[in-house]
Amino acid sequence: MKTNRRDFFKVTGAVGAGIAAGGLTSCSQPQAEPSAMQFIKDAAVNNNPQQFNMCGYAAPKLDKVRVGFVGIGDRGSGAVKRMTYIEGVEITALCDIRQAAVDGAQKILSDAGLPKAKEFVGDENEFKKLCDSGLCDLVYTATPWEWHVPVGLAAMEGGAHAALEVSAAKTMDECWQMVETSERTKKHCVILENCCYDFFELLTLNMVRQGVFGDLIHGEGAYIHDLDYWHFNKPQDEKMTDGAYTKMWRLYENQRKANVYPTHGLGPICQAMNINRGDKMDYLTAMISDDFTLKNRIEEKAKEDPFFEKFIGMDMRGNMDMQMIRTNKGRTILIQHDVSSPRPYSRIHMLSGTKCFAQKWPLQHIAFGHDVVDEAGMKELREKYEPEIIKRVGEMAKQVGGHGGMDFIMDWRLIDCLRNGLPVDMDVYDAAAWSSITPLSEWSIANGSAPIEVPDFTRGAWKTNKPVELTLAGGGTTKVRNLSNANAEGQLDV
Numbered sequence: 001m002k003t004n005r006r007d008f009f010k011v012t013g014a015v016g017a018g019i020a021a022g023g024l025t026s027c028s029q030p031q032a033e034p035s036a037m038q039f040i041k042d043a044a045v046n047n048n049p050q051q052f053n054m055c056g057y058a059a060p061k062l063d064k065v066r067v068g069f070v071g072i073g074d075r076g077s078g079a080v081k082r083m084t085y086i087e088g089v090e091i092t093a094l095c096d097i098r099q100a101a102v103d104g105a106q107k108i109l110s111d112a113g114l115p116k117a118k119e120f121v122g123d124e125n126e127f128k129k130l131c132d133s134g135l136c137d138l139v140y141t142a143t144p145w146e147w148h149v150p151v152g153l154a155a156m157e158g159g160a161h162a163a164l165e166v167s168a169a170k171t172m173d174e175c176w177q178m179v180e181t182s183e184r185t186k187k188h189c190v191i192l193e194n195c196c197y198d199f200f201e202l203l204t205l206n207m208v209r210q211g212v213f214g215d216l217i218h219g220e221g222a223y224i225h226d227l228d229y230w231h232f233n234k235p236q237d238e239k240m241t242d243g244a245y246t247k248m249w250r251l252y253e254n255q256r257k258a259n260v261y262p263t264h265g266l267g268p269i270c271q272a273m274n275i276n277r278g279d280k281m282d283y284l285t286a287m288i289s290d291d292f293t294l295k296n297r298i299e300e301k302a303k304e305d306p307f308f309e310k311f312i313g314m315d316m317r318g319n320m321d322m323q324m325i326r327t328n329k330g331r332t333i334l335i336q337h338d339v340s341s342p343r344p345y346s347r348i349h350m351l352s353g354t355k356c357f358a359q360k361w362p363l364q365h366i367a368f369g370h371d372v373v374d375e376a377g378m379k380e381l382r383e384k385y386e387p388e389i390i391k392r393v394g395e396m397a398k399q400v401g402g403h404g405g406m407d408f409i410m411d412w413r414l415i416d417c418l419r420n421g422l423p424v425d426m427d428v429y430d431a432a433a434w435s436s437i438t439p440l441s442e443w444s445i446a447n448g449s450a451p452i453e454v455p456d457f458t459r460g461a462w463k464t465n466k467p468v469e470l471t472l473a474g475g476g477t478t479k480v481r482n483l484s485n486a487n488a489e490g491q492l493d494v
């Protein structure tokens with residue numbers, strides 16, 4: 001039973017197949033055998049040794065970064081636009097299953113005075129041609145979740161770095177495939193976790209680094225976002241290709257009883273705790289509530305519009321799921337996920353240390369002991385601890401927009417790292433560990449909240465890997481193009 005855990009975790013992709021067919025599916029449950037304790041023992045044994053350590057790896061410098069985009073819907077088109085502001089970027093290739101999406105991206109390029117990119121429009125495997133074209137140094141993927149890893153693997157095999165939207169992977173097998181392919185090809189596989197670049201998250205990360213928090217004890221993160229409007233934003237055309245989520249993909253994904261979107265809350269906490277770089281997640285336990293809203297909403301919508309009748313009877317995930325994670329250094333993390341309850345947005349972002357406490361939602365504050373820092377104190381803290389990246393591009397990022405600026409900071413930093421041959425902030429081990437919460441939580445939930453080990457994707461290298469760099473040392477040279485037509489568009493909620 002030592003090497004079968006990848007198979008054990010393989011989720012069949014039935015949800016994905018359902019989306020592709022435009023039909024109804026139910027998500028397969030992972031088996032509940034062997035017992036959790038047996039499984040935890042087995043999971044301590046790694047499959048293959050690390051081939052090459054991608055943490056801290058500096059790929060050869062690229063003066064120009066030729067970027068290809070796969071999946072240019074809501075999120076991907078925003079990324080194309082942001083990249084037009086970054087010098088040293090050449091947008092060379094655009095791929096989508098919809099011509100309209102590619103046309104929209106070409107317009108973004110022409111509006112910015114940039115040349116047309118080569119188009120790859122066809123079926124769902126058209127991205128392979130883009131990845132094999134030799135046109136790209138970086139393939140930036142913003143498809144529905146089921147395509148992230150297939151595109152990322154093809155990109156790395158084709159000689160490009162891969163950048164994958166969140167969550168990077170859906171299954172444990174995909175997590176290992178990313179790790180093994182990145183190590184073998186020596187191509188970065190970056191998770192595009194924009195929340196790691198938000199202003200308060202970066203401020204608190206730097207404060208942790210400077211010792212202001214003392215020892216970190218506990219962190220909390222979340223993705224609590226009432227997506228009702230987006231889930232039910234019906235496509236207007238017959239092929240179901242417009243609307244908020246193309247072919248209603250996200251409603252289908254909500255059949256899976258797991259935290260299907262763990263990384264917005266988890267990523268910044270992992271960076272603060274040096275997960276994979278001095279500490280690691282050891283094990284988790286997960287729990288989910290029943291569904292109190294989604295089935296009812298589907299029935300309500302079906303009464304208004306027969307389009308929604310096909311969703312009746314779908315076995316939806318419960319509203320709220322939670323994961324409790326214990327780290328090797330004895331810290332704890334709580335992650336919450338709820339996209340279907342009528343309540344205000346929150347990613348919590350709470351850090352609790354021996355000397356300092358910070359929390360972003362519902363009310364942003366920092367405290368020392370019982371004393372909450374006032375406005376003047378916050379100003380002082382920002383002046384003292386705002387990291388260099390915010391000083392360098394923070395104001396420009398606010399003008400470009402994208403969730404208040406953090407999306408642009410993330411893109412700029414990624415390009416600057418590639419251009420200056422710097423290690424990336426969010427490497428393949430982060431992509432795998434953060435994404436693995438989905439299959440791990442699914443297993444724990446299916447097994448009465450039994451604890452389950454989080455695999456060590458670094459295979460021991462976490463003990464010596466260096467923390468995320470916050471100084472821009474060796475980089476910071478990438479300029480931002482004329483911002484005169486920037487309009488800071490993009491909602492503040494992620």
Ligand SMILES: NC(=O)c1ccc[n+]([C@@H]2O[C@H](COP(=O)([O-])OP(=O)(O)OC[C@H]3O[C@@H](n4cnc5c(N)ncnc54)[C@H](O)[C@@H]3O)[C@@H](O)[C@H]2O)c1
Binds near residue numbers: 070072097127193244
């Ligand atoms: N980081 C964030 O803040 C954030 C915010 C929104 C969405 N996202 C992520 O971005 C991704 C896309 O979400 P979205 O809201 O833009 O969805 P969307 O449905 O608007 O866009 C997806 C696009 O991918 C295209 N597509 C589907 N399959 C494809 C394939 N095989 N090859 C090429 N193109 C394909 C679709 O036609 C569509 O244009 C998701 O992973 C989502 O989780 C992240």
